[in-house]
Amino acid sequence: MPAALPRPEHRQLDHEVRLEWGREGAALLAAGCSVVIVVDVLSFSTAVDVAVGRGAAVLPLRSVERDRPVPPGVVRAGPRRGPGPSLSPASLTGLSAGTRLALPSPNGATLCAAVAATGAVLLAGCLRNASAVAAAARAVGGPIGIVPAGERWPDDTMRVAAEDALGAGAIAAALPGRSPEAELAAAQFAAARNRGLRDVLAATCSGRELHAEGFAADVELAAALDASAAVPRLRAGFLRAA
Template identity: 40%
Template sequence: MEWFSQNGFEVRLEWGLSAVEYLASEADCAVIVDVMSFSTCVSLAVDNGARIYPYPWKDQSALEYGMRIGANTASFDRRFSGTGYSLSPASIRSIRAGESLVLPSPNGSAISFRARDSGISVFSGCFRNMTATAKACREFKRILVIPCGERWPDNSLRPSIEDYAAAGGIIAALDRYNISPEAHAAVAAYQYHKQHSLSLLHQCSSAMELRQRGFEEDITLCLDAEVSEMECLLHGDFYGSGQG
């Protein structure tokens, strides 16, 4: 056991891609939490009966991948005009049952696939489906919750409070006693923001970024709590409901 593993605790929490690389080998499932906006997009699509194919690169290869599997590919530009989808949750609300969508997202997608490749079950969670996600994870003994965070301009990890609080909400809903100190701290963050109806999170750095770019509606969708009863499970290459 390494000093960073949080081994001995049933529920662990650590940030970003490094969490997978260093902790996933000693977990039975992982929950990827990327509130603004990957995990929210996944939840909205799964609620509508669609499949989301995560893709880690925003380039021509995403379009080629979509053509190869017979799926649409979301626009790389959140502000695109016309019909179709992007990483804007508002654009995903209209997705139809049975549709398949490639969602290029260097953060949430890359972490999802790295966790999958470690051989464990992988869920995507957000404020929308905290309790549903926790219920789906209760059959697993060792649970790793991964707030993805955002990126600074130099591409280093920027821990984000919205991912941390949503991760804490999922951990609280697990109702486990044996959780790591890192997981306990996230629960405390969630409970504090829950007392304020998540209103303070509308002013967090990630929300301010979306607001400055003109995506106020996305902020509301991302901070809409406990409105979905559907867990989002990674079935090989795509996210769908627990039933597929």
């Protein structure tokens, strides 16, 4: 009889930096890590970085909650093609400091909700703030979980998203003690960086969709490696500068 495979919850307990995908990965890592980094490059985490970098605070909303009441004084993000703030990072570059923005997202915000319920420290990471988020995660102490969000197939199962692998890899590359999964993401990031992150992001499925829909500026913003020192951390329900 072949030896039994280790149970998933025990796979990475001997690594300081661990990586798992999607909702299930977020739940698994939040149960065993001091800090969990949610990575949704196109576009939730990038939008959060832009907003927080301008002194705003972001209330993550799952897409199914987009119409739920929000606290007084909170601005609700609108459709991507609307005139005001939205999930498009480019729409947030003029956001005023002190703005409190409710931002619906089917992937990144959903993972934030899953992690928030566990009490783990939650950070939002992307290519723009990879080094800053990695440093902040190390400062917390204890095991670090990195969760690339991925996209959803029509049946609501997760689809691996190359852009999220690269964002997770950029963060993992700045951290020691990586699991094999985190090490692979770091290697993918290094290869993409050698080719040109902007070109690689633009060639992904999500990047092509955004270009076709007229949101090429969002891809440009997302590809700006370490352009930001913002570290969005969830406090009292809002992602704010750490």
